[in-house]
Amino acid sequence: MRNRILEIVVYLMDHIQEHRGQIIDIEDLSAHLRSMGYTENEISSAYSWLVDRFEATSENFFTDFPPVHCSTRILTDYERYQYSPEAYGFLLKLQSQNLIDDQQFETVLERGAMFSPKPITEEQIKLIVSSVVFNDMHEFEGIPQYDLNPDHTHIIN
16 A cells, blocks of 8 residues: 555656646546545545655754755666666656655665565565655565575676
């Protein structure tokens, strides 16, 4: 369910950007989301999270991150192998829309590194992001864990 809420949040942020910071006719927007298969509970949760996110003061656990996102994180060669372009693009989109901060971005990359060495898909990155943003590790149950003895013969230093 949290993955679906994240999808709604991203949809709402896209809508807000398209309409220059405005949510135009919230009832029509909710009806459109319902027609896309989202439940009233999911829509309400997404709206509530967005409102809380932008009204609340942010917590800072690591203060060396700049207060405003000002650069783009470049993936290492191994990280580029681990994440599909769609997954990394989705992660960059969330960061550019200020839905995740630099610290959360790095946390998602770190958690993603714990999974299998095959490229992480956009759907898998959504699960990881949901767990970071909503602080819930239960979303990981369907993703295979990283093999502790991987074959690194394909990696050249």
